[in-house]
Amino acid sequence: MLNRFSNGMLRKFIIYLGPAILVSLAYMDPGNFGTAIEAGANFNYDLVWIVWLSSLMAMLLQYLSGKIGIATGRSLAELIRLKLGKKRFIIPYWIGAEAIIAATDLAEYLGTVIALNLLFGIPLLHAAVIGAVDVLLILTLTSRRFRLLEQMFMIFVSIIGIGYM
Known part of the structure; x- marks a missing residue:
């Protein structure tokens, strides 16, 4: 490969x-x-669902932040700053x-x-x-x-x- x-x-x-x-x-x-x-x-194993849910949420946040960064060339924090303004x-x-x-x-x-x-x-x-x-x-x-x-x-x-x- x-x-x-x-x-x-x-x-x-x-x-x-x-x-x-x-x-x-x-x-x-x-x-x-x-x-x-x-x-x-x-x-x-009673708390495994919490680990799965929090991991999925973290992966989604990383994925979306990466897509936003690629599309705009800015970080999530920079975009929040621009959106809020004041x-x-x-x-x-x-x-x-x-x-x-x-x-x-x-x-x-x-x-x-x-x-x-x-x-x-x-x-x-x-x-x-x-x-x-x-x-x-x-x-x-x-x-x-x-x-x-x-x-x-x-x-x-x-x-x-x-x-x-």
């Missing part, structure tokens, strides 16, 4: 694979696995988006802290400091090298996938 693709097409595919891997992290992180395992242990309508959307981002980041950070505590027996306060330094180090080292960040996450996702095989 690879002989049907030219080197240029394969290169384009690999370039677009990086952002796809970053989007997949929303589903393939240890926090999601841990939560799913815990819910499965407590409720068996600042008094935009500010509630912005506050909501920031709150969602903060909640997601906090959950990931706390997951790191708890993992350090459980895996290595590090006290929570020390694990919190290590987690904060870890986040700052990653942000500092990859602020101008987004491709490096993508490659790091590709490695992390691969390790997670191999770990569950």
